Amino acid sequence: MISSFWVALRAEIYVGLRSHASRLVVILPALIACAQLVLTSMLTASREASETMFGGMGAGQIEGADAWGTLVDAYATGLTLIGLLLAGYAAWSLANDKDSGVLRHLLIRHASRRTMLMVKLAHAHLLGIASIAVLLVSCTLCAWLIWDFGPVVEDGYELIGTSEILTELRLGLLLAIIPLPAAITMGLLVSVLAGNSTQALVAALGITLALDILKGIIGAASDYIYASYLVSLLDSSYLRDVSRLVRGFSDVMINPTTLQMNQWVPWPQAIFLLLLAWYAINRKPV
Amino acid sequence: MKATDAILSVTSLRKRFAAVEVLKGIDLTVTPGAIHGLVGLNGSGKTTTMECVLGMQSFQSGDVRILGRQPADIWQCHGAVVGIFDTPGLHSGLTVRQVLTHARMLCPKPVRSPAEVEDMLGLSRYSHYRIRQLSLGNRRRVSIAHALLGQPQFIVMDEPFNGLDAGGVDDVLALIKDLNSQTGASFLLSSHQLAYLESICTHISILHNGRIALTETLQNLAGTASTQLRIVCDKADAAVALLQSDPAIRISSHEQNQLNVQTVGIDAAEINRRLVMAGISVSELQELRRGLHQVFQDIVNAPADSPLPEAS
Numbered sequence: 001m002i003s004s005f006w007v008a009l010r011a012e013i014y015v016g017l018r019s020h021a022s023r024l025v026v027i028l029p030a031l032i033a034c035a036q037l038v039l040t041s042m043l044t045a046s047r048e049a050s051e052t053m054f055g056g057m058g059a060g061q062i063e064g065a066d067a068w069g070t071l072v073d074a075y076a077t078g079l080t081l082i083g084l085l086l087a088g089y090a091a092w093s094l095a096n097d098k099d100s101g102v103l104r105h106l107l108i109r110h111a112s113r114r115t116m117l118m119v120k121l122a123h124a125h126l127l128g129i130a131s132i133a134v135l136l137v138s139c140t141l142c143a144w145l146i147w148d149f150g151p152v153v154e155d156g157y158e159l160i161g162t163s164e165i166l167t168e169l170r171l172g173l174l175l176a177i178i179p180l181p182a183a184i185t186m187g188l189l190v191s192v193l194a195g196n197s198t199q200a201l202v203a204a205l206g207i208t209l210a211l212d213i214l215k216g217i218i219g220a221a222s223d224y225i226y227a228s229y230l231v232s233l234l235d236s237s238y239l240r241d242v243s244r245l246v247r248g249f250s251d252v253m254i255n256p257t258t259l260q261m262n263q264w265v266p267w268p269q270a271i272f273l274l275l276l277a278w279y280a281i282n283r284k285p286v
Numbered sequence: 287m288k289a290t291d292a293i294l295s296v297t298s299l300r301k302r303f304a305a306v307e308v309l310k311g312i313d314l315t316v317t318p319g320a321i322h323g324l325v326g327l328n329g330s331g332k333t334t335t336m337e338c339v340l341g342m343q344s345f346q347s348g349d350v351r352i353l354g355r356q357p358a359d360i361w362q363c364h365g366a367v368v369g370i371f372d373t374p375g376l377h378s379g380l381t382v383r384q385v386l387t388h389a390r391m392l393c394p395k396p397v398r399s400p401a402e403v404e405d406m407l408g409l410s411r412y413s414h415y416r417i418r419q420l421s422l423g424n425r426r427r428v429s430i431a432h433a434l435l436g437q438p439q440f441i442v443m444d445e446p447f448n449g450l451d452a453g454g455v456d457d458v459l460a461l462i463k464d465l466n467s468q469t470g471a472s473f474l475l476s477s478h479q480l481a482y483l484e485s486i487c488t489h490i491s492i493l494h495n496g497r498i499a500l501t502e503t504l505q506n507l508a509g510t511a512s513t514q515l516r517i518v519c520d521k522a523d524a525a526v527a528l529l530q531s532d533p534a535i536r537i538s539s540h541e542q543n544q545l546n547v548q549t550v551g552i553d554a555a556e557i558n559r560r561l562v563m564a565g566i567s568v569s570e571l572q573e574l575r576r577g578l579h580q581v582f583q584d585i586v587n588a589p590a591d592s593p594l595p596e597a598s
């Protein structure tokens with residue numbers, strides 16, 4: 001089983017490297033995030049030009065906040081897209097192979113259904129790693145070309161130093177990445193249960209958005225849902241707080257309980273969803 | 287033959303979709319080296335049988351062994367079993383060469399390169415075409431090309447001639463014959479094209495009303511089935527009177543100087559001899575041997591409560 005897993009994963013990567021869907025998952029979040037950076041820099045330049053023309057920079061203006069704030073927002077945009085795209089891709093991938101009949105060849109000649117489930121899971125994670133790496137590198141490079149990064153200063157006083165910003169940024173990114181495996185396994189479960197790839201894609205995106213809305217309704221209970229820690233449209237992740245922190249807001253502090261929950265809640269949920277998919281895949285026709 | 291010696295052994299296979307029982311206890315055996323044709327009307331359960339055999343569908347009861355393994359474990363045969371389905375299962379965004387390279391990666395013991403199989407199936411000029419750009423017939427060729435990368439022992443083909451032009455059908459028929467004779471590969475083919483099956487199959491099973499109504503070697507099917515004769519002679523009434531006296535001969539129709547008769551175990555030469563001995567001049571005697579088509583028609587047209595016609 002182990003050797004068939006590696007061979008099937010290699011073959012999956014071969015197809016993935018030549019598939020538009022995989023490229024989209026890797027490139028689109030970085031592209032949108034970089035576009036957001038460029039657009040924001042243009043708007044900032046235009047605002048500064050306007051302020052210069054009508055009286056210069058006002059008192060109380062925070063220096064450095066634009067650079068860090070825009071970069072964190074770009075990361076957040078990219079990670080929102082990555083969360084949605086990975087859940088959608090995981091749902092579409094296996095269901096599409098079922099629709100096209102490709103899965104049948106694999107199951108007859110090479111791998112069991114459960115091995116193929118693990119191959120799809122591994123492939124989606126590899127795509128996730130690639131898309132996060134491309135996002136971080138391209139956004140950082142793009143922002144570095146546009147802005148000068150340094151401490152956040154207000155009226156000559158340093159509100160927050162560069163090293164502290166980087167520490168919080170790293171924590172924000174890490175906490176935003178932790179729930180992604182749960183989002184992927186949710187997509188895979190939907191893929192196993194769905195009748196076809198369109199149904200799977202729509203259901204996975206629908207569930208992701210529904211969880212997003214739900215977490216705002218159920219209050220404290222939302223701490224027990226992995227989706228609460230995903231960067232999303234109705235964002236409640238720590239990265240949103242980091243975005244405020246680097247803009248000079250001093251009231252930002254992560255609750256130790258929330259930190260613990262963010263680190264530990266998504267894992268058992270990912271495993272539970274995977275076990276459901278593991279059970280269901282042997283009971284569905286392909 | 288013991289079930290364990292068979293390439294495929296299906297015993298009492300039952301499959302139900304909601305309230306409809308599609309397969310009502312299928313028994314089917316494919317022997318090593320056989321080209322086994324499975325025929326039946328639309329909706330008779332041919333594809334369902336194949337999908338159950340290959341582990342694509344679960345079934346309510348029965349036992350299926352394919353190279354000694356259960357359907358869910360076919361992958362452990364490592365390429366010894368190949369399925370070619372009605373809809374070619376190919377990555378539509380990849381080129382022909384990429385699809386075959388991908389398939390070769392998954393083939394534990396490849397014996398041919400993608401270029402070789404492209405050449406064998408006349409796909410060389412489409413090598414760099416994406417699958418979505420190909421006609422259905424050429425997609426089917428690519429699907430068949432998958433099977434040729436390795437050395438399969440058992441190839442299951444669902445409607446292999448669909449979408450193929452006349453040349454394509456000839457190529458596929460020749461390939462099946464070559465693979466069977468050169469490598470000893472066994473085949474299970476389902477098709478509506480009875481003439482094509484008749485030209486290559488060693489065994490035929492007719493699936494009707496959820497059961498295998500008939501399983502026979504093609505040789506027996508041809509040799510034991512009754513024979514139709516068309517006779518043109520000068521004294522038709524006398525000929526009818528003479529032939530009717532033999533219970534092995536049945537007069538199907540009689541019109542002026544022509545009569546159609548059905549015989550079992552009496553050949554055309556014997557009929558001719560009897561007529562001539564009785565002073566009846568025979569100007570034409572044509573043997574209309576019952577083929578697979580006729581046997582199939584007899585089975586599917588038989589009333590539901592009547593016993594099924596037998597080949598032997």
